[in-house]
Amino acid sequence: MGAIAKLISYPDKILSIFFLRILPESIHLAILALCILHKHYQIFTARCAYAAAVKNSWRRLHPPPGSGECSVCLSELAAEGEECCELAACGHAFHRGCVERWLSAHAPTCPLCRAAAVPEEEAAEYRRVVEEEEDDWIEKEFALVLLNALDVGRCNHGIFS
Numbered sequence: 689m690g691a692i693a694k695l696i697s698y699p700d701k702i703l704s705i706f707f708l709r710i711l712p713e714s715i716h717l718a719i720l721a722l723c724i725l726h727k728h729y730q731i732f733t734a735r736c737a738y739a740a741a742v743k744n745s746w747r748r749l750h751p752p753p754g755s756g757e758c759s760v761c762l763s764e765l766a767a768e769g770e771e772c773c774e775l776a777a778c779g780h781a782f783h784r785g786c787v788e789r790w791l792s793a794h795a796p797t798c799p800l801c802r803a804a805a806v807p808e809e810e811a812a813e814y815r816r817v818v819e820e821e822e823d824d825w826i827e828k829e830f831a832l833v834l835l836n837a838l839d840v841g842r843c844n845h846g847i848f849s
């Protein structure tokens with residue numbers, strides 16, 4: 689309580705600390721936080737759009753083709769319990785799980801003939817946000833400013849004690 693009473697008895701110091709340090713730092717932090725939110729919102733929507741495009745890229749095959757192998761996992765297409773599909777772009781058949789994993793993690797093209805399975809627009813946007821997600825300078829900057837602000841807070845405390 690003593691420290692707070694002492695602090696209140698220096699209104700000019702409180703004002704100068706507020707306008708010179710706390711206010712600019714708060715604004716800086718708020719702007720960085722908004723940038724981070726915006727970035728992650730963009731990443732989220734691009735991921736959803738890409739997942740939807742992957743879902744639209746294949747047609748269910750039922751029953752599975754009598755012969756042939758899935759060129760992603762190199763096992764029989766007609767294997768027990770495996771759901772098969774063909775890519776709408778080129779008609780090549782795969783296990784549904786295999787081709788979905790391929791399109792999500794490897795490339796937006798057919799594993800066999802490289803036909804574009806997902807529209808180039810969605811694929812390009814998806815690539816862009818994945819790169820952006822790896823580049824985390826905004827998060828680092830936010831952490832630095834926050835740490836700095838906490839440190840300044842500790843120093844200010846020292847002025848009055």
Ligand SMILES: [Zn+2]
Pocket residue numbers: 758759760761762763782783786
């Ligand atoms: Zn497979």
Ligand SMILES: [Zn+2]
Pocket residue numbers: 775778779780798799800801802803
């Ligand atoms: Zn193909």
